[in-house]
Amino acid sequence: MRKGTDVYVPVYAIHRHERLWRDPNAFDPERFAPEQVAARNRYAYLPFGAGPRVCIGSSFATMEAVAVLASLIGGYRLSLQAGYEPRMAVRVTLRPARGLMMELRRRTD
Ligand code: HEM
Numbered sequence: 001m002r003k004g005t006d007v008y009v010p011v012y013a014i015h016r017h018e019r020l021w022r023d024p025n026a027f028d029p030e031r032f033a034p035e036q037v038a039a040r041n042r043y044a045y046l047p048f049g050a051g052p053r054v055c056i057g058s059s060f061a062t063m064e065a066v067a068v069l070a071s072l073i074g075g076y077r078l079s080l081q082a083g084y085e086p087r088m089a090v091r092v093t094l095r096p097a098r099g100l101m102m103e104l105r106r107r108t109d
Helices: 011-015 034-039 058-075
Strands: 076-080 088-090 094-096 102-106
Touching: 058 076
Parallel strands: none
Antiparallel strands: 076 102, 088 094
């Protein structure tokens, strides 16, 4: 490889690699249980990068996401709008291509 060559880390592929993850496409929040995180290679999960330039906002962003989700999920049940097929758009980050059409129902339980 020549000096100056651009090298891209395929984060999307790493996050879904079957040699790194059990059932990689399944929604499985237990993957992030402390004992599973401890058993995993540090470089298997890189949403905030790694090394000396790792994201300095990672703890804040993770805490904020948990706080937002917890306050939403405590009050509402969320489901995809009937017949809506979500599609991915790969930009700098991964996002829904045409928004994410959801239905919110206030929790009564
Ligand atoms: C979900 C939210 C976020 C994601 C996915 C994210 C992701 C990233 C990634 C991938 C990098 C590059 C790391 C590398 O080069 O290896 C980065 C760098 C950085 N992030 Fe974030 N970030 C998030 C939120 C934030 C927040 C909330 C802040 C500030 C409060 C922040 C501040 C920074 C800074 C300053 C850098 C540059 C660090 C450096 O070059 O030394 N990020 N982030």
